[in-house]
Amino acid sequence: MLRFWPIWVLLLGGLFYWGMQRPNPNELKSVLKGKPAPTFSLPLLEPYRAQYGAEMGIKQGLNKPVFLNIWASWCVPCRTEAPLLERYHQRYKDQVLFLGVNVQDKESEALKFIQQYGLSFPSVYDERGRIGIEYGYYGVPETFIIDRNGIVLDRHTGELGEAQLQDYLRKVLP
């Protein structure tokens, strides 16, 4: 057995290297992937009530893919991705529902954020982040891609880039 010591050293070294690799949080798979998205209904932030009603959320019979974006006004990457989400909402609003969930935030700060970036896609208010926990979120921003049947197709952790957004759109659109 000792004759094969270089192989043992390589094997143990490889095992050590593999063990030392910290998982990238962006690659942590959502346990919800492939499962029905948790349903909820939360109060909409004030600017959206006239158009969408008092409450909105994920429920059966939406018949539309949903991009559920969890955000907060204090989150810097949320500021970077907000204009992109708005642009794609304007382009795809007939085919896809972009729904924001404002978590762990002050309502007044959330309203300022919406005004600053001119966000027209609806956002609900979840002060304590309870819905975030229902979806198993790790932080903000995080986007859940839900197909027209209400199944979670994917979860994107961190800022959403344009190429990634297009990839997800290709997945949900016919």
Place this chain on the structure above:
Amino acid sequence: MRPWGKSAVIGPLLVIGCWLLASVLAQPAPTTPPPDFSPRVFEIARELRCPVCQGESAAESNAGIAVEMRRIIAEQLAQGKSEAEIRAFFVERYGDWILYKPPARGLTLWVWLSPLLGLGLLGFGLWRYLVRVGAQAKASVTDVSDEEIARLEAELQPPERQP
């Protein structure tokens, strides 16, 4: 005149003692839960990771998500749910990752078993080595011819008995 009377010693000691006691009472122990949650909430939260923190449990962190996790635990305890049911609630949403002591199955099982496997391999290697050394020693004894043994015995005889 005695320079230090009894009261002169006890007085300052009492003052220092009171001061120490007051400072200990004024500092809450770091693990003391806030009054709104029972210690049991923190016991359960201690076994759960805070998803947004680095190396902190849901009991230690003051991040919004950890506070909300503690609130959920408190609510579920009030509803009469068991600790296992509460842990299962978080595992359903985050997977086994959320647990500080993940269950021994799949890849985790190998992590639990690896020390035993390592010890087993070490024992096996040692046993093989000892067997080989023993066999070599035995072989070196049996390899000596009768002629050589007789010559050796003759050489070992005391000189007066030699012819």
